[in-house]
Amino acid sequence: MLDNISKITKSLVIISLLFTCLALQAAVPRAPSLTAKSYVLMDYDSGKIIAQSNPDLPVGPASLTKMMTGYVVSHELEAGNISRDDIVKISMNAYAQNPVFEGSSLMWLEVGKTVKLGELIKGLIISSGNDAAVALAEHVAGSESAFTDLMNHHAKKLGMNDTFFENAHGLSATQQKTTARDMAILGMALIRDFPHEYELYKQRSYTYNNIQTYNRHPLLADPSLNVDGIKTGHTKKAGYCLVSSATKDSMRLISVVMGTDSKQTRKVESKKLLSYGFRFFETVRPLEAGKVLHKPRIWMGESDEVELGIAEDIFVTIPRNSDLKAQYVVEKDLSAPIKKGQIAGKVFFMIGKETVAEHPLVALHDVEEAGFFGRMSDSVSQWFDSLFE
Structure with missing residues (x-):
């Protein structure tokens, strides 16, 4: 449905999200370098x-x-x-x-x-x-x-x-x-x-x-x-490993440190990761499931509009004090029938010009196809509108 840009409305509706009001993003240093074969620090809610x-x-x-x-x-x-x-x-x-x-x-x-x-x-x-x-x-x-x-x-x-x-x-x-x-x-x-x-x-x-x-x-x-879990591991081949999960305020992080040389090293390196994540990042919920974001015109339907939103709560992990904004694009010329959950566009979350996350914009309810005369009327109106594009 979103194969090419010609199908998308040219105008983008820009939403300034109220939970971030500071225009200047805080400096974020590089992640700490760890003494481990591999590691990952992941936010639980946003992934x-x-x-x-x-x-x-x-x-x-x-x-x-x-x-x-x-x-x-x-x-x-x-x-x-x-x-x-x-x-x-x-x-x-x-x-x-x-x-x-x-x-x-x-x-x-x-x-x-x-x-x-x-x-x-x-x-x-x-x-x-x-x-x-x-x-x-x-x-x-x-x-x-x-x-x-x-x-x-x-x-x-x-x-x-x-x-x-x-x-x-x-x-x-x-x-x-x-x-x-x-x-x-x-x-x-x-x-x-x-x-x-x-x-x-x-x-x-x-x-x-x-x-x-x-x-x-x-x-x-x-x-x-x-820290409220998760698991330690050690064999001669694997080295000393540690998976940890910790919370701070409403944020939960998961750290994984693999292949260190001692119990103490896996502990210290895991603490470095978690401390870095909590200090310099935050996870926000800019949009809630079911909230109406846009009501575009719909053709051939029993209703003239369809309510669009997101199917599940959205979580976005960003550097602290970032100025996060959202834009959405909606497919042009939506026509009934439309089923609840049908993708009709996308929501993009941006810091400056960088897109940090994107999610599908979906219909929040069904829109049934109109009767014969309703469809005929919309066909004429749609043809007439196309003359002025």
Whole structure:
């Protein structure tokens, strides 16, 4: 519908957004340089990447894998396929003394014992238990290998285009890989789709079978940041990795730091990213879903006008104190029938001459086609108007 400019009205309606009244944009320094193989800083609401380095570099996910394990389990819970009260019998594969798990993080499950699924979820998220990951995978899909098929299905569905999982826990595997960008996408999806389960990511400790284990996320205790998750990861191949999410006022950021050389480095570098984002950027909601932005003339319809707006709330991440403006363009000669949600133009958000975001402008309601005489009348009027273009 918007294939060429001749179809667009030549006049643009310019809207000055009232939430930014300062004409001079604050200076924004370059993002900090981090000691990491790759990293990403993303705004949760807008999805804008504020800072990045090698965001699509393939790296080992280590225990960040458990974020997807938790996502799949949460999806199955929501679908009603499993329950937190399910009783799970621990297999030899999920036994804490399985040699595969030697020296790794555990919930300390015992073979042959039964555990409620809800407890296994806590052991997965809070304790980062590799044994809990296998127990959950086997309960959901019958085997860990079948469960990884579900993991890869959801990864593809979420747009994690450079990720592949081979197991449910993240210990080194031949083909297992991800990227900083994909981990940010997964973190966003966890917070958005399963807020109840996400609450577990900020719990500091968990006790099972009289053994207390601790959440390893180092920024949960940092008083200078309001970090409420997400996950640590480490293997020799992957290095030290950290996904974090923090809030300040109404803004939420997600940082991903991959492949650092120590626990301390991943903590320091993640804090640099989050501090930079909160200090120099803000996320605003310039337009709300359902608000009428324009009512253009429509031909051949039961109504002479159609109300246009946006289908979902719009969030835009910009440098603090920027003078953000919006322009919209509308398709020329709109004709009925028009369906609710049909694209009829675009909204562009601009700082100076730079377009920082764009979104479709859609019909907010249906407009049915007029009867025979109404269409004939509009045809004559449309032809007459065309003579003066």
